[in-house]
Amino acid sequence: MLKLDDVVVHYGTVAAVKGISFEVDENEIVTLIGSNGAGKTTTLAAITGLHQPSTGTISFEGDRIDHLAPEKINALGIAMVPEGRRVFPQMTVLENMEMGAYLRTNAARIRHDMEEIYHHFPILKERRSQLAGTMSGGQQQMVAMARALMSGPKLLLLDEPSLGLSPIMTQEIAKIIRDLHREHGRTIVLVEQNARMALQLADHAFVMETGKIAFGGKADDLRHDAKIQETYLGV
Amino acid sequence: MEIGLLIQTIANSIAAGSIYAVIAVGLAMAFGVMKMANFAHGEFFMCGAYVVYVFYALLGWPFPAAVLMSIPIVGAMGVVTERLIFRPTRSNVLAGFMATAGLAFVLQVLVGQMWGVGLMRSVPTPYMGAADIAGAKIGWQRVLVIPAAIVMLSALWFFLYRVKHGKALRACAQDPDTARLQGIGINRMTMLAMGISGASAGLAGALLAPIHPVTPYMGHGVILTAFIVVVMGGMESIAGAVLAAILLGFVHTFVTTLSDAVTAQMVGVACMAAVLVVRPQGLLGRVKA
Ligand SMILES: Nc1ncnc2c1ncn2[C@@H]1O[C@H](COP(=O)(O)OP(=O)(O)OP(=O)(O)O)[C@@H](O)[C@H]1O
Ligand SMILES: [Mg+2]
Numbered sequence: 001m002l003k004l005d006d007v008v009v010h011y012g013t014v015a016a017v018k019g020i021s022f023e024v025d026e027n028e029i030v031t032l033i034g035s036n037g038a039g040k041t042t043t044l045a046a047i048t049g050l051h052q053p054s055t056g057t058i059s060f061e062g063d064r065i066d067h068l069a070p071e072k073i074n075a076l077g078i079a080m081v082p083e084g085r086r087v088f089p090q091m092t093v094l095e096n097m098e099m100g101a102y103l104r105t106n107a108a109r110i111r112h113d114m115e116e117i118y119h120h121f122p123i124l125k126e127r128r129s130q131l132a133g134t135m136s137g138g139q140q141q142m143v144a145m146a147r148a149l150m151s152g153p154k155l156l157l158l159d160e161p162s163l164g165l166s167p168i169m170t171q172e173i174a175k176i177i178r179d180l181h182r183e184h185g186r187t188i189v190l191v192e193q194n195a196r197m198a199l200q201l202a203d204h205a206f207v208m209e210t211g212k213i214a215f216g217g218k219a220d221d222l223r224h225d226a227k228i229q230e231t232y233l234g235v
Numbered sequence: 236m237e238i239g240l241l242i243q244t245i246a247n248s249i250a251a252g253s254i255y256a257v258i259a260v261g262l263a264m265a266f267g268v269m270k271m272a273n274f275a276h277g278e279f280f281m282c283g284a285y286v287v288y289v290f291y292a293l294l295g296w297p298f299p300a301a302v303l304m305s306i307p308i309v310g311a312m313g314v315v316t317e318r319l320i321f322r323p324t325r326s327n328v329l330a331g332f333m334a335t336a337g338l339a340f341v342l343q344v345l346v347g348q349m350w351g352v353g354l355m356r357s358v359p360t361p362y363m364g365a366a367d368i369a370g371a372k373i374g375w376q377r378v379l380v381i382p383a384a385i386v387m388l389s390a391l392w393f394f395l396y397r398v399k400h401g402k403a404l405r406a407c408a409q410d411p412d413t414a415r416l417q418g419i420g421i422n423r424m425t426m427l428a429m430g431i432s433g434a435s436a437g438l439a440g441a442l443l444a445p446i447h448p449v450t451p452y453m454g455h456g457v458i459l460t461a462f463i464v465v466v467m468g469g470m471e472s473i474a475g476a477v478l479a480a481i482l483l484g485f486v487h488t489f490v491t492t493l494s495d496a497v498t499a500q501m502v503g504v505a506c507m508a509a510v511l512v513v514r515p516q517g518l519l520g521r522v523k524a
Contacts, residue, residue: 050415069420070416071415088405088410090409091406099406103417151417
């Protein structure tokens with residue numbers, strides 16, 4: 001479904017992503033893990049069009065999407081839950097969700113999807129008139145996820161959804177990600193520093209180190225790999 | 236101050252505040268979406284006054300029709316400005332400043348070339364006479380500004396809070412990259428913001444044309460006030476701009492009545508400074524995370 005081939009991304013003259021390739025198949029969860037500054041967010045920025053790659057190709061459902069603007073890429077069915085949530089703080093929960101559906105026109109389907117999303121995030125229905133900027137970190141994470149889902153995406157990108165959340169809230173978010181995957185067969189790219197959570201959820205995993213993919217494989221295999229356990233799972 | 240003069244001064248304050256509000260929301264809106272200050276905003280105001288001069292005074296259209304014409308005409312000027320000046324200089328603050336300041340001069344010269352520089356263009360007052368409120372006389376033309384501002388600001392509020400594209404405009408002002416990730420086209424939004432911005436300045440100029448000397452340089456006095464209002468209100472905050480506009484309308488009008496216009500300008504700047512000392516983010520501005 002999504003394919004990156006030798007993608008290089010620069011900030012000025014410095015390469016933050018130094019030629020990475022990986023594929024995401026339909027209905028699977030793929031995780032990118034790695035420590036601070038490894039280039040995970042930059043990789044997602046290249047996929048969403050916020051930061052275009054200098055070389056390499058990115059294709060989605062067989063068509064090249066590198067060099068498309070972010071608004072065009074969203075229209076193709078890729079939705080992003082950004083690092084740090086990035087809710088629209090001065091807008092209500094409901095307005096945030098409406099923005100997620102900005103490009104859609106079928107009001108009946110939008111309403112249907114909204115109810116389905118509320119089923120995953122009941123608190124958002126309760127709080128729909130609250131300004132998103134006044135909510136707790138975990139609730140803002142839910143707003144950001146709900147907003148992304150409102151576009152009815154084929155591919156969902158999540159950038160460190162557990163960042164700054166309590167262990168309980170992290171578990172709740174993890175459960176929602178699992179439900180989204182199980183109930184709707186959603187295709188998800190999950191970027192995480194919390195490797196334990198990510199490897200439990202994902203089908204495939206790639207480990208990024210300083211702009212490159214150090215290794216990758218089935219998430220279950222990585223979870224039991226001695227080196228991964230030592231470096232990323234703190235065993 | 237005797238009671239008649241007091242009522243008259245209050246009414247004039249509200250009228251001045253209404254006009255400041257209509258001008259300043261346009262400036263705040265453009266700043267919110269583009270993070271750029273448009274130094275030609277006063278010239279949009281001036282062009283609005285010339286629209287009324289041309290359609291009403293020269294061509295003999297009804298006054299309300301001439302005023303309404305200012306909305307599409309100056310709004311279109313805002314859109315063209317966005318396309319030709321703001322967009323190419325978006326990443327460069329200094330270039331943007333130079334370009335909009337340059338545009339201000341260009342518009343002054345163009346208008347001066349077409350309709351003359353020396354003599355003021357006088358626009359006949361369409362609504363003669365004055366309202367009589369408890370013995371105070373307030374010219375109808377000045378009173379008219381108040382409902383016009385209320386209608387314009389309500390329409391803007393409705394658009395920003397009830398219409399999808401208006402909400403998208405707010406989203407762009409709050410977080411442009413994240414707005415793009417929702418499929419909101421940033422270029423269309425900046426054009427929309429500049430269209431509204433130009434239209435609001437033009438409308439203000441059009442309403443004032445019969446009671447304000449119409450010259451190519453009439454934007455000068457307005458731009459300073461508009462910036463004071465926007466800074467005081469909190470840069471991007473539309474509600475803050477309206478609040479600050481009303482406050483400044485009272486300050487300017489009362490000080491002018493009791494003393495003179497120059498002192499009023501100075502007191503206005505002092506008010507802005509005082510607000511910024513107490514609330515650096517402005518009256519209703521928010522602190523950046
Ligand atoms: N806007 C930017 N300008 C310049 N350099 C940047 C910018 N954003 C990121 N970098 C650099 O690019 C590298 C990769 O950063 P990136 O944010 O992609 O890492 P990450 O894996 O997402 O890290 P984290 O887990 O901390 O979010 C880092 O060295 C970072 O300092
Ligand atoms: Mg990151």
